[in-house]
Amino acid sequence: xxxxxxxxxxxxxxxxxxxxxxxxxxxxxxxxxxxxxxxxxxxxxxxxxxxxxxxxxxxxxxxxxxxxxxxxxxxxxxxxxxxxxxxxxxxxxxxxxxxxxxxxxxxxxxxxxxxxxxxxxxxxxxxxxxxxxxxxxxxxxxxxxxxxxxxxxxxxxxxxxxxxxxxxxxxxxxxxxxxxxxxxxxxxxxxxxxxxxxxxxxxxxxxxxxxxxxxxxxxxxxxxxxxxxxxxxxxxxxxxxxxxxxxxxxxxxxxxxxxxxxxxxxxxxxxxxxxxxxxxxxxx
Numbered sequence: 001x002x003x004x005x006x007x008x009x010x011x012x013x014x015x016x017x018x019x020x021x022x023x024x025x026x027x028x029x030x031x032x033x034x035x036x037x038x039x040x041x042x043x044x045x046x047x048x049x050x051x052x053x054x055x056x057x058x059x060x061x062x063x064x065x066x067x068x069x070x071x072x073x074x075x076x077x078x079x080x081x082x083x084x085x086x087x088x089x090x091x092x093x094x095x096x097x098x099x100x101x102x103x104x105x106x107x108x109x110x111x112x113x114x115x116x117x118x119x120x121x122x123x124x125x126x127x128x129x130x131x132x133x134x135x136x137x138x139x140x141x142x143x144x145x146x147x148x149x150x151x152x153x154x155x156x157x158x159x160x161x162x163x164x165x166x167x168x169x170x171x172x173x174x175x176x177x178x179x180x181x182x183x184x185x186x187x188x189x190x191x192x193x194x195x196x197x198x199x200x201x202x203x204x205x206x207x208x209x210x211x212x213x214x215x216x217x218x219x220x221x222x223x224x225x226x227x228x229x230x231x232x233x234x235x236x237x238x239x240x241x242x243x244x245x246x247x248x249x250x251x252x253x254x255x256x257x258x259x260x261x262x263x264x265x266x267x268x269x270x271x272x273x274x275x276x277x278x279x280x281x282x283x284x
Contacts, residue, residue: 016065017105022222024182025117026059026071027126027138029194029280030213037208038076043158043241044234046087049077054207055086056194058126058138059117059218066101070094070115072128072136074204078156080175081230085154089245090202092128092135106176106226107159109245111202124190124217133199133273140192140215140280148220151182155224158232160242169239173232184220191215191283196276201248205274212278 005013031054038048057073074090092113093099102108113130127137160173192215198205232238252271 017101020063020065020224022061022063022065022224023220024059024061024071024222025219026057026217027117027124027140028055028057028059028216028218029138030055031207031278032210032212033076034208034210037206038078041076041089041241042078042087043232044237045080045232046156047079049079049084051077053077054089056136056138058115058128058136060115061222063098066098067095069098070113070117070128071098072113072115074136074207075155080156080177083154083177085156085177087156089207090204092130092202103246106157106178107174108157111246111248130202131199133197133202134195135197135199135202135204137195138192138215140190140283142188142190142215142217145186145188149184149187151184153180153182154178155180158238158241160232160238162239162242169235169242172235173238173242175230175232176226177228177230179225179227181223181225182218182220183222184218186217186219188217189214190217191280193283194278194280196278197273198275199273200252200271205276209276209278212280214280214282 033052033054035048035052038052042048054076060070062068072092073088075086075088078085078087088109091108091110092115093110094113094115096112099110099112102110113128115128117126122141124142125139128135155178157176157178158173159176161170163170194212196204
């Protein structure tokens with residue numbers, strides 16, 4: 001591939017990009033939060049779902065689009081234009097091309113991280129780490145496989161870019177409406193523990209999780225289809241949500257000595273990592 005794509009290379013890119021499919025193996029769970037919290041994190045024209053619920057997924061994926069990668073998602077149930085779907089708070093991914101493609105094509109909130117999933121008999125363990133902190137840990141014991149099933153859902157991805165001069169938004173955000181079909185060849189239910197840690201750049205500790213569900217193990221194919229593109233209906237009002245979800249706090253990075261003159265950077269205090277532990281309903 002050259003620095004200027006040929007017609008054939010453009011056709012390949014568009015063919016792969018227009019029919020993304022993923023095989024997945026993951027541990028998942030649902031959680032209940034508060035309506036007040038959901039309202040504080042949703043951008044204009046999004047509404048909380050009837051019940052303030054969310055979902056956590058940690059696992060691995062292969063694709064015909066961008067190879068194999070590991071993935072962790074934290075989502076909230078929402079409504080947009082009268083349709084039910086999920087809104088992404090966190091998307092933590094293990095490799096650069098899946099991050100690049102997802103952020104640029106769909107507007108996903110992807111950041112790089114290390115994600116692992118392990119299995120030993122009926123026991124499974126998954127975790128995601130970023131910046132040296134293990135943000136999510138899921139560990140449980142699972143029962144026999146349940147019959148294969150299909151599951152449909154919808155995701156809303158907001159495609160927006162900060163201004164070229166570093167201030168404001170470049171254009172009005174677009175909401176990509178994505179339909180998801182999961183064909184689960186294997187899945188099972190489990191009980192266990194969940195640990196959540198928060199950082200300044202991944203503030204999972206600010207989610208007031210009231211309770212968590214039993215665990216699920218899933219394996220199978222997931223097909224994603226962009227069915228519609230909508231204008232969000234606002235421009236600069238979306239900037240706080242873009243910066244909050246897509247970018248790390250720049251004050252957490254070391255400022256070069258050219259600017260600090262060897263003076264200690266005390267703008268950000270030494271960070272602590274609040275930790276919360278949860279047990280599924282059937283776990284003793």
